[in-house]
Amino acid sequence: MQLQYLIFDASDDGEGNGSWEAMASVPPDELSTVMAEVRAVEAAAQSDAPGPRGALDDGGAWDLDIQTLPDGDERVSVTLTLTGPWAWGEDLIGRLSAP
Secondary structure, three states, X not given: OOOOOOOOEEXXXXXXXXXXXXXXXXXXXXXXXXXXXXHHHHHHHHHOOOOOEOOHHHOOOEEEEEEEEEOOOOOEEXXXXXXXXXXXXXXXXHHHHOO
């Protein structure tokens, strides 16, 4: 699946881990399409997991956080944050974002 709504910004912590965050603000009738992309990212991360899922500070190798909030009266905001080893995350996001 090529991502159309989720465009990731990456940050490197300088210690070999990274964080990739994407946000989409859409009308409610497009929410299911955005959530399909979110599920695709989550499935890809789980299938290529570099270790157990969980907060890095608690011994996890990777984690994923999803937030869905109203964005005014007519939109819904979805934020997805992925954390994990830098090379793993760059490869994962690169494969999902490639045309």
